[in-house]
Amino acid sequence: MLCFAIYGAAHAFTRAYKPLLEPLGLTYPQYLVMMALWAEDGQKVKMLGDRLGLDSGTLSPLLKRLEQSGLVKRKRDAEDERQVKITVTQQGLELKERSSGVxxxxxxxxxxxxxEVTALREALVELTERLEGAGEK
Amino acid sequence: MLCFAIYGAAHAFTRAYKPLLEPLGLTYPQYLVMMALWAEDGQKVKMLGDRLGLDSGTLSPLLKRLEQSGLVKRKRDAEDERQVKITVTQQGLELKERSSGVxxxxxxxxxxxxxEVTALREALVELTERLEGAGEK
DNA sequence: CATAAATCTATTGCACGCAATTGAATTGCG
DNA sequence: CGCAATTCAATTGCGTGCAATAGATTTATG
Structure with missing residues (x-):
């Protein structure tokens, strides 16, 4: 059962990250979002969703919690008011330094x-694409 | 980011299973539990948790939904009343046949x-064990 | 034998993850 | 231009996932 191995590995990763991220006040998905923002600040919600494979139903409350923690700011884009731009605050930048050991x-x-890591990652990306491709028919 | 590849692959699997399991009235974790029970009927909650890497906080409501659907029965073990034995009903067995194509x-x-599947699975199991081993120190 | 420690399931609270819907804003088409 | 279709974020509802706790039962200990 390949499905089960992946299921277990994903949870094992989450559990491994947990004690490292707890002192930073982040959950694992929140950490992924912050990494995406550290890589490119000012992304729109849609862009983050595409990159992380999450929809607004997941991102909206998650981003609200990050804003509550003072790590990011959410602001409607002036040019297209449908979009919301997420920017990292000073505090969010400081967290990047503090998370360098993670x-x-x-x-x-x-x-x-x-x-090994590279090979495994490529195999998984390949697999993910095939699964998504099959689903869309 | 290996973590991200696994994260994505796990969700891709869930999404791939979803349309197949929906006609059966099962979610993906529920399907995993049913597979475990089809392989060995009469397992205790603890045993299922160990095998699937889930705790009672997840399994209790999940099993209650499976019971509600008429697929399993929950019964306190007579010899040790702390334990709850899960048995597959006739309807649960019929579902096994209907799910053969999944x-x-x-x-x-x-x-x-x-x-490829075998190699990938073994690499993931190996990785999972290392992550769990590191966490326990 | 009585009591403390350990075991096991269930519950509560919080955070995803996603489908479906809503509401606001923009684009496209006649 | 004017209206329909599209796009985007947010909300709602449901089902995990897990920590922490509670309650009941069994085992170990003095």
């Missing part, structure tokens, strides 16, 4: 060489 | 050879 700790926990 | 459809959607 990636390293996870890399160590996986105990994989860089080659 | 696995095949997913296998096809992945578009992987048996060797």
């Amino acid at each position: 990636m390293a700790a996870i890399g160590k926990a996986t105990g994989c060489s860089l080659d | 696995m095949a459809a997913i296998g096809k959607a992945t578009g992987c050879s048996l060797d």
Whole structure:
């Protein structure tokens, strides 16, 4: 059952990240969103959703919590008021520094060489694309 | 980001299963539980939790919904009244037949050879064990 | 034997994840 | 231009996932 192996691995990752992210006051999905924003600030909700594979039903409350924590600002775009632009605050930038150890700790926990990680990641991306392609017919 | 690839693949699987399981009235986690019970009937909640990596907080309401649907029965074990034994009903057994096409459809959607699937699965199980081992220290 | 410790299920509270709907804003078409 | 179709974010409802806790039962300990 490949499905079950992935299911278990995904949860194992979430559990592994949890103790590392807790001191930062972030959940795992929130951390993914912050990483996306650190990589490119000022993204619209739609853009984040496409990149992370999440819809507005998930992102809206998540972003609201990040705003509540003072990490991001949400603002309607002046040119297209349907869109909401998310910008990282000073506090959000500081969190980036404080979270620098997280990636390293996870890399160590996986105990994989860089080659192994790369191969596995590519296989999974490939698989994901095939599954999504099949679903759309 | 390996974490992100797994995160995406897990959701892609869930989405791929969804249209197949909907006609059966099952969610993906419910399907996993039913598969575990079809493989071995009469399991206790604890046993299911260990095998699927879920705790009682997740399983209790899930099993209650399966009972509501008439697929399983929950009964306190006579020998140890702390435990609850889950048994598949006649209706639950009939569902097994009706779901026989699901696995095949997913296998096809992945578009992987048996060797690829096996290799990927083993890599993920290995990774999961390392992550869990690291967490327990 | 009585009591403390451990085990097991259920409940509560919070945070996703997604379908479906709503409401506002923009685009396209006649 | 004017109205319909589209796009986008937010909301609602349901089903996980998990920590923390509670309650009941069994086991271990003195």
